[in-house]
Amino acid sequence: MHIYSEIIGNIYTSPEWSDKIKGLDIETINLDQWAAQKSRFLTKGDKGNEYPIALKRNTQVLNGDVIYYSLAENKAVIIKIDLCPVLVLDLSDIADKDPETMIRISLELGHAIGNQHWPAVVKNTKVYVPLTVQEKVMTTVIDTHSIEGISYEFRKGQEILEFLEPQEIRRLFGGASHDVFAQGHGHIPIQLNTY
Numbered sequence: 001m002h003i004y005s006e007i008i009g010n011i012y013t014s015p016e017w018s019d020k021i022k023g024l025d026i027e028t029i030n031l032d033q034w035a036a037q038k039s040r041f042l043t044k045g046d047k048g049n050e051y052p053i054a055l056k057r058n059t060q061v062l063n064g065d066v067i068y069y070s071l072a073e074n075k076a077v078i079i080k081i082d083l084c085p086v087l088v089l090d091l092s093d094i095a096d097k098d099p100e101t102m103i104r105i106s107l108e109l110g111h112a113i114g115n116q117h118w119p120a121v122v123k124n125t126k127v128y129v130p131l132t133v134q135e136k137v138m139t140t141v142i143d144t145h146s147i148e149g150i151s152y153e154f155r156k157g158q159e160i161l162e163f164l165e166p167q168e169i170r171r172l173f174g175g176a177s178h179d180v181f182a183q184g185h186g187h188i189p190i191q192l193n194t195y
Contacts (some may be wrong), residue, residue: 012064083157089127
């Protein structure tokens with residue numbers, strides 16, 4: 001049995017690969033965001049074929065990754081990942097405030113997020129929080145705290161990948177299961193990066 005250990009391309013980040021697979025018989029491996037964080041797993045494609053995957057250390061699968069391509073067989077195997085939506089909090093309006101105000105507002109936001117046990121990744125002036133409860137619940141929490149200088153929106157998980165490093169993607173989408181956060185247990189995984 002062949003073991004797939006490399007990502008050979010990506011149909012979304014490389015126009016070359018999106019052209020290469022046109023007209024081929026495509027088998028899709030559908031992964032949820034939790035399975036996509038693993039580097040070793042056995043899965044089935046949408047045509048019933050099994051795919052043992054054992055990726056090299058520190059390799060992160062992304063939506064659209066190609067793990068198999070054969071022009072002779074007229075076949076390609078592509079990974080599709082269903083990522084949850086993300087709450088994107090924008091703190092850029094407080095970046096030019098005095099240090100005391102920035103600290104106060106940041107702590108208020110940290111308290112609001114931390115009380116809910118939501119994982120988060122902080123990068124530049126944005127805070128990314130994966131949807132672990134219904135969108136209306138997250139909206140109510142943020143609106144109830146009414147934190148000055150902070151705006152927010154919900155984005156598709158796939159749309160924010162380009163802004164994050166692989167370790168940040170794992171932190172955001174692959175930390176703990178929904179059950180942990182729903183029960184209110186565990187620590188809040190927060191990663192702070194400034195660039």
